[in-house]
Each structure stands twice: as C-alpha cells, then as structure tokens.
Amino acid sequence: MRRAVKHMAINWHNGAALALAFFALVMAALVSDRVFDRLPHLEDELAYQYQAHIFANGEITAPIPADFRAYWQPFVITDHAAGGRFGKYHPGWPLLLAFGLWMGQMWLVNGFCAMLTVALTYRLGREIFGADTGLIAAALVAFSPMALLLNGTLMAHSAASLFAIGFMYGYWRTTRAERRLAWGALAGLSLGCLLIIRPSTAVAVALPFALWTLVSLLPAITDPRRLMRSAAPYLLLAVCALAFAPVLPLFSYATTGDPSRNLYRMVWDYDRLGFGEGYGINGHTIGKGVRSARYDLSMMAADLFGWSAGAVMADDGELDGTIREHWLSRQTYYPGPTGAAFALILIGVFIGLRRAVPRLLLIAVVVWFGWPLAASADFLSAFHLHDDHSRIWLWLAGGVVLLSLPLLRYAPRHEPDRRIMWTWLLGMVAVSLILMYMAYWVGTQRYSTRYYSESLSALAILGALPFAWVIGTRPPRYWALMIHALVLGLLLWGLYAYSTPRISVLQGFNYVSAEVIERVRDQAVDERPILVIASGDNMVWRSYGAFMALTDPYFRSDIIAVWNYAPDTNLRERLIAAHPERQVIDIVFDHEQSWLADCVPPRAEACRVNDDAP
Numbered sequence: 001m002r003r004a005v006k007h008m009a010i011n012w013h014n015g016a017a018l019a020l021a022f023f024a025l026v027m028a029a030l031v032s033d034r035v036f037d038r039l040p041h042l043e044d045e046l047a048y049q050y051q052a053h054i055f056a057n058g059e060i061t062a063p064i065p066a067d068f069r070a071y072w073q074p075f076v077i078t079d080h081a082a083g084g085r086f087g088k089y090h091p092g093w094p095l096l097l098a099f100g101l102w103m104g105q106m107w108l109v110n111g112f113c114a115m116l117t118v119a120l121t122y123r124l125g126r127e128i129f130g131a132d133t134g135l136i137a138a139a140l141v142a143f144s145p146m147a148l149l150l151n152g153t154l155m156a157h158s159a160a161s162l163f164a165i166g167f168m169y170g171y172w173r174t175t176r177a178e179r180r181l182a183w184g185a186l187a188g189l190s191l192g193c194l195l196i197i198r199p200s201t202a203v204a205v206a207l208p209f210a211l212w213t214l215v216s217l218l219p220a221i222t223d224p225r226r227l228m229r230s231a232a233p234y235l236l237l238a239v240c241a242l243a244f245a246p247v248l249p250l251f252s253y254a255t256t257g258d259p260s261r262n263l264y265r266m267v268w269d270y271d272r273l274g275f276g277e278g279y280g281i282n283g284h285t286i287g288k289g290v291r292s293a294r295y296d297l298s299m300m301a302a303d304l305f306g307w308s309a310g311a312v313m314a315d316d317g318e319l320d321g322t323i324r325e326h327w328l329s330r331q332t333y334y335p336g337p338t339g340a341a342f343a344l345i346l347i348g349v350f351i352g353l354r355r356a357v358p359r360l361l362l363i364a365v366v367v368w369f370g371w372p373l374a375a376s377a378d379f380l381s382a383f384h385l386h387d388d389h390s391r392i393w394l395w396l397a398g399g400v401v402l403l404s405l406p407l408l409r410y411a412p413r414h415e416p417d418r419r420i421m422w423t424w425l426l427g428m429v430a431v432s433l434i435l436m437y438m439a440y441w442v443g444t445q446r447y448s449t450r451y452y453s454e455s456l457s458a459l460a461i462l463g464a465l466p467f468a469w470v471i472g473t474r475p476p477r478y479w480a481l482m483i484h485a486l487v488l489g490l491l492l493w494g495l496y497a498y499s500t501p502r503i504s505v506l507q508g509f510n511y512v513s514a515e516v517i518e519r520v521r522d523q524a525v526d527e528r529p530i531l532v533i534a535s536g537d538n539m540v541w542r543s544y545g546a547f548m549a550l551t552d553p554y555f556r557s558d559i560i561a562v563w564n565y566a567p568d569t570n571l572r573e574r575l576i577a578a579h580p581e582r583q584v585i586d587i588v589f590d591h592e593q594s595w596l597a598d599c600v601p602p603r604a605e606a607c608r609v610n611d612d613a614p
Contacts, residue, residue: 013131017122020142021115024151028111031152035507037514038107039549042447043541044089045154046548047075049106051087052097053552060254061086062553070562070575073548074541077266082256085553088263091251092196093156110158114151117158118142120165121457124172125464128422132471132480136464136487141457143491145499146303146448157453160198164205165457166190171209174233184233188240196247200273201454204436208428212421215407273439277385280441286392287382289438294373295332296449301339303448303502304459306494310337312501319501327505331445341463348465352423358406365402403431426458511592511610516546517559519609523585523596531582533572535564535597536589543589546610555579
C-alpha cells in the first residue's frame with residue numbers, strides 16, 4: 001500500500017512537471033507571435049538569423065553581392081580578402097537556428113529548448129533535493145519573466161540554458177554509482193555544445209564543477225588505481241567537451257582564413273573581455289564591471305521570478321512611465337519595486353547548507369559583499385583607468401576565498417553531503433557568471449539580464465528549497481498540495497502583474513513589427529516580390545530594420561531591403577537592375593523614422609512607415 005501511494009505521488013509530480021514543460025513551449029509560441037511577430041528585434045538576432053540562412057543553405061559564408069554596402073546589416077561582416085559574408089557570432093546557435101529554418105518555424109528551436117530546460121530542472125532538483133523541490137523549481141523556470149521573454153526571441157540564451165542544465169544534470173549522474181562513464185560523456189557533450197554557443201558562459205558554468213572535481217580527487221592522489229577509477233568519468237567529460245573547442249577557430253578559419261581571428265573585433269575592435277585600454281569604448285575597469293553587475297542584478301532580482309515588493313503599474317492602470325523607460329532604454333539601477341528573488345535564494349542556500357559551519361560562512365559572505373554595497377563604499381567608485389582599483393580587487397578576492405571554503409572542507413571527503421555539495425555548486429554557477437561578465441565592457445537589460453540567464457535553473461532549485469522546507473514541516477498530502485497551490489497562485493499573479501507588462505512593452509521594439517511590414521506590402525501593385533529601396537539621412541539599422549529582418553543572404557524572401565547610400569549616382573538603377581523580377585517601393589528615412597517616398601506632401605504623418613517605438 002505504501003509503495004502504491006509513493007508511486008502515485010511520483011506520478012503526480014511527474015505529470016505536473018510535464019505540464020509545466022508544455023506550458024513553456026506554449027508560452028514561447030505566444031511571446032514569439034504576439035510580442036515579437038516572429039521577427040528579430042535586436043542586432044544580435046539579425047546576425048544570428050543571417051548566419052542561420054547561410055548554414056541552412058549548406059554553406060559557411062554567403063557570396064558578396066555587387067554594391068554590397070547597399071545590403072548592410074548590423075553585425076554581418078563582409079570580408080573581401082576571404083570573399084564572403086557572415087555573422088560575427090559563434091556558430092553553435094546559428095547552426096541550431098538552421099534546423100528551425102528547415103522546419104519553417106525558427107521559434108520552435110527556442111520553444112523546444114525551453115521545454116527541455118524545465119524538464120531537466122525538475123529532474124535535477126528532484127533527484128538531489130526531492131520531488132517537491134524539483135517541481136517547484138521547474139515551475140519557477142517555466143514562469144520566470146526572464147525565461148518567458150528570451151524563449152520568445154531568436155537569442156542564443158535559451159539554448160545555452162538548456163545545455164548548461166544538461167551539463168549539470170550529467171555531472172550529477174556522473175557522481176552516482178551507475179553508468180558513470182556514459183553520463184560523463186553526456187555531460188561533456190552538453191558542455192561542448194554550450195562552448196560553441198557562448199564560450200565565456202561555458203567556462204563560467206564549468207569552473208565550479210572543475211574545482212570541485214579537482215579537490216575531490218586529492219585524497220586518491222597517492223593511489224593511482226583508485227585515482228584513475230575515480231577520475232575516468234571526469235576525464236571523459238573533459239575530452240568530450242574539449243572536442244568541440246576546435247569548432248571556434250575552424251569557423252574563424254573558414255570565414256576569414258585566420259583561425260586566431262576574433263570575429264567580434266572585426267565589427268568593433270574594442271569588443272572583447274578584459275580590462276584596460278582597448279577594452280570597451282573608453283577602456284574597461286573592474287570598477288565599471290562591478291557597477292554594471294550592480295545595475296544588472298537590481299533588475300534580475302525582479303526579472304528572475306516576477307515577484308517584487310510593489311507594483312509596476314501606476315494608479316491609472318498604465319505601466320509606470322519611469323519603469324517603462326528603463327525597460328526600453330536605460331542601463332542603470334532598476335527603478336521599480338525591489339525584487340524578492342535573491343532573498344528567497346539566500347534562504348534556500350541557508351537551508352541547503354544544513355550545517356552550522358557552512359551557514360556561518362554564508363552569513364560572512366553576505367556581510368562581506370553586502371556591507372560595502374549597501375554603504376556605497378568609496379572604493380567602489382574607482383571607474384576610470386587612472387584610478388586605484390586595488391581595493392576592489394582585494395574585496396573581490398576576499399569574497400572568493402570565503403566562497404571557496406566549503407569546497408576545501410567538503411569536497412575531499414569520500415562521500416560529501418550531496419545537499420551541501422550541490423547547494424554550493426548551484427550557487428557558484430551564478431557567482432561565476434557574475435564574475436565572468438564583470439570583465440565585459442557592457443551590461444545588458446533590454447532582453448532582461450541575459451548574461452546571467454544560464455544560471456536560472458540553478459537559482460530556481462535554490463529558490464524552491466524554502467517552499468519544500470515548509471512542506472516538510474508537516475505531514476504531506478493536503479499540506480503539500482496547499483503549498484504547491486500557493487506557489488502556483490504566486491506564479492500566476494506574477495505572470496499577470498509583472499511578466500505581462502514586462503514582456504509586452506517590447507512589442508514593436510526598435511521599430512520592428514509585422515504592422516510596419518504590412519504598410520509597405522499594401523503599396524504593392526501586383527503579386528511580384530518587393531524590393532524596398534531606403535534613402536535618407538542619418539542611417540541607423542532601425543531606419544528600416546523590419547525589412548532587414550526579411551532580407552536573407554540569397555535574396556529569396558518575398559521582401560528584400562537595400563540602402564541607397566549614394567543617391568547622387570546611378571546606384572538606385574543598378575539595384576533595380578540586380579533584381580528585375582521585383583517591384584520597387586521607395587521609402588525615405590531620417591535616423592529612426594521612415595516614410596513612403598511618394599507621399600504628398602513629403603513625410604506627412606499619414607505616410608509614416610514606422611510608428612514611434614515603444
């Protein structure tokens with residue numbers, strides 16, 4: 001009888017987790033369609049899509065067209081020496097997007113990634129901490145505003161999150177007794193896939209696990225046979241992951257002829273990780289890195305789970321203007337209500353650490369980092385290249401030492417407490433990502449704080465621990481169902497009160513929307529495909545970005561857009577001659593605004609192609 005009841009409980013959790021996985025897929029479809037119109041809205045997405053078209057055509061670079069400047073797109077490189085055009089980004093994500101092109105629905109790639117991420121979060125949380133933790137963690141991931149937003153885009157972070165949790169789950173299984181080699185290989189394959197999508201993220205995610213592995217093997221160093229037996233799965237993991245590493249220089253070689261070429265720097269020479277002159281527009285410092293992290297974390301606290309200490313809507317029922325402006329264009333402290341995510345996660349870490357010593361270390365870490373931040377200590381304002389940054393480095397180094405003490409205490413044990421081990425590992429994934437991207441010259445808040453998004457599953461498991469602890473304080477059955485119902489209610493409220501305005505505000509972002517495209521389609525005189533010729537002053541990609549989004553490298557799409565960058569020459573006639581099968585529709589632009597060219601009077605409001613961006 002007890003076995004039957006336990007089986008029913010597991011089935012209930014499994015069924016609910018499956019429903020959450022499908023919910024993530026459905027929400028990806030809705031956000032992609034209703035908010036983003038299945039179109040790229042950022043320069044990054046345009047470049048990803050461009051390279052995906054090239055891969056889907058069975059090539060690595062596209063041919064350079066005559067008058068190539070007319071076909072300019074952001075982050076797309078034209079290399080005359082190598083004779084091709086290509087996107088600047090790493091090849092892993094465009095390769096996955098190519099499968100979406102073959103299916104005719106690019107959004108499905110991120111949709112499936114979202115679905116699998118929820119499922120793997122459930123499995124990892126359930127197997128380490130219990131079914132209640134796994135299910136609540138899966139729900140936190142499925143309803144996360146950060147995930148809901150990114151899953152509806154063409155950005156690489158949803159796929160990267162899948163491979164990050166895939167690596168973590170594989171590593172977990174590698175520490176168990178059965179099929180350790182097979183799981184080590186699968187963990188390595190997941191890490192390798194992450195490596196060719198977002199290399200810096202892969203290094204940051206893998207680092208805590210690499211350190212734990214090395215320290216845990218120290219007791220076996222005097223026994224070669226035991227050492228090899230213990231290390232074999234991890235060596236296989238490393239081999240499988242590193243097998244993907246040559247893909248990056250090979251892609252650089254195939255596109256430029258130079259395997260050491262940094263494609264990012266072919267667009268902006270300063271676009272690289274590091275500190276000093278030449279890193280970032282005006283040079284980068286650790287002070288700027290800490291400041292960017294503080295900005296991003298202030299928004300992440302709300303974006304992670306959608307719970308905050310107040311409302312984002314004003315008294316009139318409209319989105320608060322200051323918050324709206326920040327979501328769309330600001331890169332400073334989040335002005336909205338303080339998010340509750342980090343408080344919940346810290347409680348979860350406290351619960352997961354279980355014993356007095358690691359809990360005291362947690363308190364020490366919070367005080368070490370929190371006190372200078374709360375007091376806005378003077379040494380944190382060393383932003384400029386000529387400032388003294390030594391105190392910031394010492395502060396960060398001291399924090400890293402404190403964070404490393406549980407590793408030194410528990411990893412060398414023959415059978416370390418798995419909950420303490422994994423509480424440390426999951427928390428350190430987030431810490432490692434934050435530290436890694438302090439070395440990058442710019443933060444990000446437009447599509448949420450996406451540089452940290454690959455830590456979502458890890459943080460969701462930690463955030464689920466307080467709820468699971470409450471469930472464990474009383475006998476299961478109705479009490480457990482009440483807590484799960486409470487969590488679901490909170491998530492549904494967050495979906496309505498936070499996620500919906502947070503994501504909906506991006507509709508028409510950067511002047512890209514299906515409505516803009518339809519206004520030009522309405523000018524067509526027959527069924528022939530359309531050539532949009534854009535002329536004007538102060539060109540930026542947003543001048544006609546909606547039409548760039550439709551322009552593939554091989555000019556097969558129904559609409560292609562070109563830039564008449566030399567109107568005093570016969571460039572327009574050459575472009576028309578290059579596409580004789582297309583009807584021509586002219587638009588004129590001034591910076592981000594565009595109008596139909598044959599409008600009378602010129603640039604009348606009724607002839608606007610793109611409305612004011614949100």
